[in-house]
Amino acid sequence: MTGTWALIRLIVRRDRVLLPVWIAITALLPAGIASTTTDLYADQAARDSFATVSASNPAQLAMRGPIYDASVGGLTAWTLGSSLALIGGLISILLVIRHTRVEEETGRRELLGSGVIGRHAPLATALAVVLAANLLLGLLSVPALVAGGLPAGSSLLFGLSTAAGGWVFAAVAAVAAQLTASSGTARGLAIGAGGLLFALRALADAGGIGWLAWLSPFGWVRLTKPYAGDRWWVLGLIAVFVAALAAAAFALSTRRDVAGGLLPARPGPTTGTLSGSFGLAARLHRGTLAGFAIGFGLMGVLLGVAARGLDAQVDTPQFRELAATIGGTDARISDVFFTFVMYVLSQLVAGAALVSALRARGEEAAGRAELLLSTPVGRLRWALSHLVFAILSPLLLLAVLGAAAGLAYDGDVARVTGATLAYLPAVWTVVGIAMLLFGMLPRLAAAVSWTMLGLFLVVDLLAEFKLASGIVLDLSPFVHVPAMLLRGASSPVAPLLELTVAAVTLATAGLAFLRRRDLMPSA
Amino acid sequence: MNAAVHADGLVKTFGQTKALDGLDLTVKTGEVHGFLGPNGAGKTTTIRILLGQMRADGGRIALLGGDPWHEATELHRRLAYVPGDVTLWPSLTGGEVIDLLGRVRGGLNPRRRAELLERFELDPRKKCRIYSKGNRQKVALVAAFASDVELLVLDEPTSGLDPLMEAVFNECVLQEKREGRTVLLSSHILSEVETLCDRVSIIRAGRSVESGSLADLRHLARTSVTAELIGPAPGLAVLPGVYDLTMDGARLRCQVDGDALTAVLAELARAGVRTLTTQPPTLEELFLRHYEGAAR
Numbered sequence: 001m002t003g004t005w006a007l008i009r010l011i012v013r014r015d016r017v018l019l020p021v022w023i024a025i026t027a028l029l030p031a032g033i034a035s036t037t038t039d040l041y042a043d044q045a046a047r048d049s050f051a052t053v054s055a056s057n058p059a060q061l062a063m064r065g066p067i068y069d070a071s072v073g074g075l076t077a078w079t080l081g082s083s084l085a086l087i088g089g090l091i092s093i094l095l096v097i098r099h100t101r102v103e104e105e106t107g108r109r110e111l112l113g114s115g116v117i118g119r120h121a122p123l124a125t126a127l128a129v130v131l132a133a134n135l136l137l138g139l140l141s142v143p144a145l146v147a148g149g150l151p152a153g154s155s156l157l158f159g160l161s162t163a164a165g166g167w168v169f170a171a172v173a174a175v176a177a178q179l180t181a182s183s184g185t186a187r188g189l190a191i192g193a194g195g196l197l198f199a200l201r202a203l204a205d206a207g208g209i210g211w212l213a214w215l216s217p218f219g220w221v222r223l224t225k226p227y228a229g230d231r232w233w234v235l236g237l238i239a240v241f242v243a244a245l246a247a248a249a250f251a252l253s254t255r256r257d258v259a260g261g262l263l264p265a266r267p268g269p270t271t272g273t274l275s276g277s278f279g280l281a282a283r284l285h286r287g288t289l290a291g292f293a294i295g296f297g298l299m300g301v302l303l304g305v306a307a308r309g310l311d312a313q314v315d316t317p318q319f320r321e322l323a324a325t326i327g328g329t330d331a332r333i334s335d336v337f338f339t340f341v342m343y344v345l346s347q348l349v350a351g352a353a354l355v356s357a358l359r360a361r362g363e364e365a366a367g368r369a370e371l372l373l374s375t376p377v378g379r380l381r382w383a384l385s386h387l388v389f390a391i392l393s394p395l396l397l398l399a400v401l402g403a404a405a406g407l408a409y410d411g412d413v414a415r416v417t418g419a420t421l422a423y424l425p426a427v428w429t430v431v432g433i434a435m436l437l438f439g440m441l442p443r444l445a446a447a448v449s450w451t452m453l454g455l456f457l458v459v460d461l462l463a464e465f466k467l468a469s470g471i472v473l474d475l476s477p478f479v480h481v482p483a484m485l486l487r488g489a490s491s492p493v494a495p496l497l498e499l500t501v502a503a504v505t506l507a508t509a510g511l512a513f514l515r516r517r518d519l520m521p522s523a
Numbered sequence: 524m525n526a527a528v529h530a531d532g533l534v535k536t537f538g539q540t541k542a543l544d545g546l547d548l549t550v551k552t553g554e555v556h557g558f559l560g561p562n563g564a565g566k567t568t569t570i571r572i573l574l575g576q577m578r579a580d581g582g583r584i585a586l587l588g589g590d591p592w593h594e595a596t597e598l599h600r601r602l603a604y605v606p607g608d609v610t611l612w613p614s615l616t617g618g619e620v621i622d623l624l625g626r627v628r629g630g631l632n633p634r635r636r637a638e639l640l641e642r643f644e645l646d647p648r649k650k651c652r653i654y655s656k657g658n659r660q661k662v663a664l665v666a667a668f669a670s671d672v673e674l675l676v677l678d679e680p681t682s683g684l685d686p687l688m689e690a691v692f693n694e695c696v697l698q699e700k701r702e703g704r705t706v707l708l709s710s711h712i713l714s715e716v717e718t719l720c721d722r723v724s725i726i727r728a729g730r731s732v733e734s735g736s737l738a739d740l741r742h743l744a745r746t747s748v749t750a751e752l753i754g755p756a757p758g759l760a761v762l763p764g765v766y767d768l769t770m771d772g773a774r775l776r777c778q779v780d781g782d783a784l785t786a787v788l789a790e791l792a793r794a795g796v797r798t799l800t801t802q803p804p805t806l807e808e809l810f811l812r813h814y815e816g817a818a819r
Contacts, residue, residue: 105613105652181652182613267648272619275626284612367610371663374574374604374676375627378596519576 007125031144059340062206073227085165096173099126101183138163158226168217171245178252281385304408310334335485346423357390357434365522394427419484425499429477432506439513527705534581544729557716557723558709565729603667607678609659611651618647624666657683745778753795
């Protein structure tokens with residue numbers, strides 16, 4: 001473990017902007033939500049009726065789980081529990097991979113490893129920093145909650161539960177980083193595992209299969225029940241799980257070489273059949289794409305199963321009223337559920353599309369584009385061979401998601417797939433923005449694109465709690481997608497066409513900038 | 524136009540840093556041209572401009588008679604490039620990369636490919652992620668040498684090779700030269716340039732310091748003279764063109780400008796000489812002199 005301290009300082013130095021921003025925002029959110037909850041629902045009666053309505057909405061159940069207590073604290077924990085685990089989990093995954101596998105892949109780890117640094121130090125420091133950051137943001141959220149009048153013990157438990165969500169996925173990422181030699185695949189594995197665990201919890205809560213929630217960390221962070229009985233021992237369960245995963249990661253890392261994966265490298269073909277930049281791009285994208293397709297297919301099946309029973313299960317006047325408010329008269333409650341869930345899942349698909357869209361920049365940063373572009377392969381052709389996959393990958397993933405969900409739900413594949421595909425132009429717009437950044441600000445393209453997608457998710461949350469105005473919400477392309485499953489949805493053509501035009505314009509501008517600028521390898 | 528590369532007053536700035544500050548470079552068709560400079564002198568930046576991957580802020584540049592920025596695709600059919608820091612696609616094998624690069628360059632000579640693989644002792648079945656730096660370099664070198672092109676641009680190509688492989692590399696470059704190809708070889712390894720290059724250009728801090736054949740450059744440089752004298756030679760100290768003069772008993776050492784040699788020898792003859800050694804400057808000394816001069 002020699003050199004640990006120096007490595008910690010290196011990580012903190014490299015993430016000196018991201019870490020404080022993430023910690024500050026996440027630490028402030030709970031008190032903000034608590035105070036709006038107090039403002040919006042002044043007395044217990046108002047909170048009770050809000051809780052009854054929310055608990056009857058399967059989409060809310062899927063996204064957030066059940067409300068354990070209709071107090072201000074209980075509602076705050078319900079609103080944020082899942083979302084904070086999702087955000088903290090995602091950032092923790094990205095950070096751990098960035099400081100472990102990416103370092104090895106780029107050879108920087110080798111440089112550091114030749115110094116006085118213990119074999120386990122890089123993994124240990126990456127984990128230590130990310131775990132500490134999660135703990136810090138959890139603890140920092142407590143004083144403001146207590147100042148707002150919430151019980152100190154429960155607030156501390158809530159803060160620690162938030163931290164625990166990030167911890168679990170930091171440990172998941174630490175294991176994923178040992179399994180494969182490619183940082184992209186490692187990231188995909190960890191995020192995919194996160195997505196499936198979230199879907200599992202959603203199925204448990206929306207489908208009324210309560211015990212299933214115990215199989216998912218997204219269930220655990222709610223099952224600590226802050227402000228609703230304070231089950232501290234669940235934190236112990238999470239800690240054991242995190243420790244086991246971390247131990248597994250260290251054990252795996254001793255069994256492999258630096259920059260190697262666990263799977264032995266078999267000799268490959270002596271000669272190659274790749275004949276150009278498109279063939280190369282296909283080869284580079286296919287593995288990730290197949291992984292994402294399987295992940296979204298499984299998620300679709302889970303959602304379809306969860307939605308299937310909803311109409312019969314919850315056919316009460318209250319539900320019908322809720323469905324009618326959102327989807328117009330005769331709207332099926334399961335359709336309302338799907339509409340909500342798809343809105344969120346489409347943003348996950350956008351994440352997958354971003355992986356493809358940013359790969360060209362990855363090639364440029366790694367210096368591989370420099371070699372390829374010294375051949376008669378032109379810049380535009382090279383960029384387009386990658387862009388094609390960023391365009392086709394969301395088409396494939398939304399279709400797989402819709403088809404799997406439709407099959408498992410009511411067999412009407414065309415209807416559900418139509419609804420998921422309606423999000424395609426919005427996802428393309430995200431791809432377009434990434435392309436524009438790739439052309440204009442290549443060094444910042446990845447960071448800004450991912451932050452933007454994260455902000456779209458946060459904006460949804462803020463707008464729902466009226467912490468952001470509608471104008472802010474309108475900035476997200478996903479808001480403009482009509483809900484195809486619900487009647488009374490406005491004409492789908494105009495907004496979809498507008499988004500497509502926006503996407504094409506952004507991408508074209510990005511390509512134009514790319515043709516004019518210098519190539520910028522990261523070295 | 525018989526210059527493969529002609530750069531005139533190239534300027535390139537990155538923010539506050541001036542990477543190139545009026546760089547001139549001429550590579551004649553059919554020659555092996557050494558492009559010398561310490562790390563950070565601007566060699567790679569110049570090459571990136573040559574390849575149309577960066578655009579110069581000022582100056583003129585012609586590559587194979589064309590504009591490297593606007594005609595990149597067409598010009599790249601006629602050249603092969605080996606980067607200084609070769610990064611390859613981790614999931615492809617070396618053989619796949621060689622064939623990919625060969626195909627996009629318009630085809631490889633399969634016999635030459637096999638011969639090069641054997642000479643460089645490269646296993647093409649291994650995935651690029653497990654290759655060492657030297658092996659990644661070999662992949663790019665095999666792909667370049669097996670392509671049918673007019674110009675080879677090699678950026679510090681032997682930095683990861685062991686001495687045996689360096690010898691193989693030297694043979695390959697000389698073979699390319701015999702076949703009439705032009706080679707631009709950037710390096711900070713002077714012995715490499717000394718054995719291979721017809722002409723060299725030396726750059727420092729983004730400027731060309733010196734350009735010409737090795738003979739020309741040596742002519743410009745000082746010869747070091749060591750002599751054991753019989754009598755005193757008081758006139759030497761005041762001769763123009765004599766530097767670093769030391770007397771240790773009867774033993775004399777000094778550095779002499781090329782055009783001052785006649786006068787120095789006359790002075791030594793007058794004093795009487797027991798032994799005399801003169802050494803032509805090594806490239807290292809050339810180098811050091813230029814850098815010292817510029818640092819002052």
